[in-house]
Amino acid sequence: MKKNIREQFKIFGNNPNLVYLDNGATTLTPDRVVKKMNEYYFDYNANIHRGGHHLGVRATESYEGVRVKVAGFINVDSKKEIIFTSGTTHGLNILAFGLRSKISKSDNIVLTRLEHHANLLPWQRLSRETGAELRFIELNDFEIDMDSAKSVIDENTKVVSIAHISNVTGTLVPVEKLCQMAKEVGAISIIDGAQSVGHRKIDVQKIGCDAFVFSAHKMYGPTGVGVLWAKEELLNTMEPYMLGGGMIDEANYNNFTAAQLPNKFEAGTPNISGVIGLGEAIGFVESEIDFEYENKLVDYAVAELLKISTSGGKNLRLIGPVNNTSSVVSFVIKAIHHYDLATLLDEQGIAVRVGHHCAEPLMGYLGIGGTVRISFGVYNDKDDVNKLIDSLDKSIKMISNK
Amino acid sequence: MLIDKKIEQIKSDFDILPGWEERYEYIISLGRNLAPLATEFKTDEYLVRGCQSRVWMRAYKKDEKVFYEADSDALITKGIIALLLAVVNGASIKEVANIDFGFLDDIGLKSHLSMSRVNGLQSMIKKIKSYYI
Numbered sequence: 001m002k003k004n005i006r007e008q009f010k011i012f013g014n015n016p017n018l019v020y021l022d023n024g025a026t027t028l029t030p031d032r033v034v035k036k037m038n039e040y041y042f043d044y045n046a047n048i049h050r051g052g053h054h055l056g057v058r059a060t061e062s063y064e065g066v067r068v069k070v071a072g073f074i075n076v077d078s079k080k081e082i083i084f085t086s087g088t089t090h091g092l093n094i095l096a097f098g099l100r101s102k103i104s105k106s107d108n109i110v111l112t113r114l115e116h117h118a119n120l121l122p123w124q125r126l127s128r129e130t131g132a133e134l135r136f137i138e139l140n141d142f143e144i145d146m147d148s149a150k151s152v153i154d155e156n157t158k159v160v161s162i163a164h165i166s167n168v169t170g171t172l173v174p175v176e177k178l179c180q181m182a183k184e185v186g187a188i189s190i191i192d193g194a195q196s197v198g199h200r201k202i203d204v205q206k207i208g209c210d211a212f213v214f215s216a217h218k219m220y221g222p223t224g225v226g227v228l229w230a231k232e233e234l235l236n237t238m239e240p241y242m243l244g245g246g247m248i249d250e251a252n253y254n255n256f257t258a259a260q261l262p263n264k265f266e267a268g269t270p271n272i273s274g275v276i277g278l279g280e281a282i283g284f285v286e287s288e289i290d291f292e293y294e295n296k297l298v299d300y301a302v303a304e305l306l307k308i309s310t311s312g313g314k315n316l317r318l319i320g321p322v323n324n325t326s327s328v329v330s331f332v333i334k335a336i337h338h339y340d341l342a343t344l345l346d347e348q349g350i351a352v353r354v355g356h357h358c359a360e361p362l363m364g365y366l367g368i369g370g371t372v373r374i375s376f377g378v379y380n381d382k383d384d385v386n387k388l389i390d391s392l393d394k395s396i397k398m399i400s401n402k
Numbered sequence: 403m404l405i406d407k408k409i410e411q412i413k414s415d416f417d418i419l420p421g422w423e424e425r426y427e428y429i430i431s432l433g434r435n436l437a438p439l440a441t442e443f444k445t446d447e448y449l450v451r452g453c454q455s456r457v458w459m460r461a462y463k464k465d466e467k468v469f470y471e472a473d474s475d476a477l478i479t480k481g482i483i484a485l486l487l488a489v490v491n492g493a494s495i496k497e498v499a500n501i502d503f504g505f506l507d508d509i510g511l512k513s514h515l516s517m518s519r520v521n522g523l524q525s526m527i528k529k530i531k532s533y534y535i
Contacts, residue, residue, distance in 0.1 A: 337476035339455040340430075344478075347422050355454055369456075369475070398427055399477060401434070 001293060005379050008032065008288070012379070017349045019384045024167050024195060024328050024375030025353050026217045029277075030288075033221060036280035037273040047269055049246060063272055066279035067262070070227055073282045074212060075203040080261040081235065083228040084275050088194040089118040091213030091228035092161070094265060095190055096122035098238030099159060102188075105131035107158040110187070112137040112144060112173065113365050114166040117358045119192045123161060132158070137178075139365070142169045142321045149178060157187040164196035164207075168357045168371065169320035170328035179208040188234060194218055198285050198377075199294060199327045210234050216274065220378070221281030225274030228265070235261050242267040289378050294327055297376055301329060301385045308333075308392060319371045330357075330371035336399050338372045344395035345372075350388055405497055408489050409505045416509035425509070426478065433480030436487075439473035452525030455479045459526070461533035467492050468534060472526075479522070486526060495534050503527050 006012045008030045020028060040062065046055035048063045064079075071079045085091045103109070109123050113136050127134045135157075138148035153160060160182040162173055175191055182189035190211040193202060198219030204212045211230035217223040230238075240247060240258060244267035249257040258264045302324055308316045315334035318324075332338065342354040355370045356363045363370060374388065419425045439448075443460045450457040455476035462469055469491050472483045485506075490498055506523065 337455055337479075339476040340478045344426060347426070398423065399430060401427075401430070 001379065001381050002288060002290070005288065008284075009379060010034075019350045019387050021374040021376065021380065021384065021388060022351045022353050023377035023380075024218070024357075024373060026223065027198060027220045027377050028379070029217075029222060030220055030281075030284050032284060033277045033280045037222060037277040040273045040276050048272055049263070059272060062276050062279070063270070066275050066282075069279050069282050070229075073202065073286070074227075074229060075205050076229055078232060081229055081232050083230070083235070083262050083265040084270050085213070085226045085228050086224050086271065087215040087217070087226035088192060088213050091226055092118050092190070092192065093122045094228055094241045095161070095211055095213070095230070095238070096126045097241040098235075099188065100126060100130065101239060102237070103130045103132045103158050106156055108133040108135050108152075108154070108156050110135045110137065110152050110157050110160045110162075110182075112162050113139050114169060114171060114173075114359065114362050115161075115163055116167050116192065116194070117360070118194075119161055119163060120361065123159070137162075139171075142171050142319070144171070144173055144178070146174070146177070149181060153178075153181050153185060153187065155185050157182065157185050159188050159190065161190040161192070163192045163194070165199070165326045165328065166320075166359075166362075167195050167328060168330055168359045168362055168373065170324045170326035170330065171321055172325050175207050175209065179210075183208065195326065195328060198281075198289070200291050204229060216278040216281055219281055220284050222271075222274045222277040225271045225278050227278075232261060235265070238265075240264050240267065244268045294376055294378070294380075295325060297380060297382065297385065298324060298327060298329060300382060301374065301376070301388070304385055304389050305329070305331060305392075308389065308396075319366065319368065327376040328373060329375070330373045332368060332371055333396065336396065338370045340399050341372055341392070341395050344398060345388075345391050348387075348391040348394065350391050352388075405489060405493055405501060412485060412488065413505060413508055429481030429485070430477055431481070432484035433474075433477040433482075436473070436480045436484045437471070439471050443471070444473065450522075450525050450529045453479070453522035455522070457483070457522070457526060459483075459529050461530075463495075463534065466494060468495055468498055470530060470533075482523065483526065486530065490530055498534075499531060501531075 009028050010031050011028050044055045044058040046059045048060040067079045067082045070082045103126060109127060109132055111123060123134060135152040137152055138145045160178060162178055164175055165172055179189040189209045191207060191209045193212050193214040197214040213228050215226040247259050247264050247267040249259045305316055317332050319330040319332060338354040342352060345352055353373045357373060416425060419428055439458055444458050448458040448460050450459050455474050457472060457474045457479060459472040470487050474480045474483060
């Protein structure tokens with residue numbers, strides 16, 4: 001960890017004893033991002049793409065400048081393929097809605113067993129409405145079962161929509177391989193990158209997907225803003241999910257023609273300050289984050305957690321792959337409810353997430369009610385892990401009356 | 403015992419516990435000692451919605467008094483249930499309707515419990531008041 005990283009987050013000054021291990025839910029926001037958003041409100045608060053005044057020009061330039069930054073950030077050549085959304089969920093809904101006319105009864109849509117509700121429910125609806133079959137790639141020891149992938153992806157597959165990294169198990173999904181398999185059968189491949197942005201380098205060309213969605217607030221940006229990237233030829237054939245101001249070429253009382261990309265998918269006044277904040281967050285990620293450091297910290301945390309399982313038979317079980325290469329680590333402790341643990345951890349200043357993590361079907365599939373999830377960010381260090389372990393020990397003792 | 407007296411008793415029980423650890427250990431011990439709910443009532447029908455750990459609750463009337471039985475899969479939740487039941491069990495319908503559960507603030511529970519649990523607490527209180535009223 002860079003020495004001054006915590007100093008870049010006022011929230012640590014305001015909560016001096018905070019051990020924040022809930023980065024999978026949202027990362028904290030560095031001061032420079034907040035400052036950049038304030039700048040918009042203080043110096044050039046205006047709507048974009050309209051208005052003949054200099055404030056509006058400046059706002060438009062800032063907003064559109066971020067589109068270029070995002071394109072570079074995920075290695076996209078054309079900035080008009082970058083659509084600003086309210087977040088990953090919004091992006092997936094735009095896709096599922098927009099692809100409706102391409103899906104018919106004899107088709108199938110392929111997901112994995114570990115999807116977040118955001119990458120499940122929109123496809124459920126599409127399946128209900130079109131009669132297309134929803135298929136799931138099975139897991140094997142929390143990893144994607146490639147034999148299962150081979151059997152479910154076939155010539156009738158129209159869409160393969162998969163998480164890059166599971167928000168529950170931390171499984172790194174072999175997206176390159178799965179996108180290649182989708183390509184071979186002519187299916188559209190979509191990656192839910194909510195848990196991978198900000199934690200690893202994203203290169204959509206290397207992944208080989210047709211669309212990639214993510215949220216700013218999981219990569220040190222503000223909430224309520226995200227990105228949908230999709231190939232131009234795909235976006236051009238998709239029906240826009242929202243209609244309204246800013247997305248038309250021409251309109252009369254009876255009809256309209258949609259604007260060119262990207263405006264076609266950005267109806268209404270967007271989250272301008274949020275997009276500007278996202279631009280600054282990209283700068284933060286690119287200049288401040290050492291992904292290797294975070295990986296090593298996760299390795300350390302997993303090793304320390306496993307020590308708990310062997311001391312006094314407390315039976316901690318990791319709910320995730322043995323070789324975890326993500327920033328998300330889930331576990332359960334035998335005979336102890338995750339809510340009891342979370343309550344006592346919270347009391348000791350440790351912020352973790354418990355429950356089903358918006359992946360209820362996965363919980364049923366794994367046969368568990370919920371997990372305790374710790375998830376790391378740029379400001380976490382070994383000291384955080386040690387405090388977590390001490391607090392876990394103490395909580396277990398309190399609950400077990402030992 | 404009058405409801406007010408029961409509440410005063412709980413408050414003074416907590417007053418002598420100096421810190422969050424003692425308070426939670428006490429709640430945990432109450433949870434551990436809570437009589438389990440018969441399995442036949444641990445069904446969706448008796449599930450209290452809005453709690454993040456599962457809570458089941460039933461109620462019955464005897465000689466115009468109301469009695470509750472409840473259970474949870476989380477120990478701290480069971481402890482909180484024990485506190486609630488200690489106050490409401492054996493009260494009249496009118497008394498239950500008028501109970502002010504604000505005493506839970508006075509024993510420092512709300513400030514110590516995470517928001518989801520506080521919401522769960524509201525759900526339990528609502529459920530208690532929903533029977534026969």
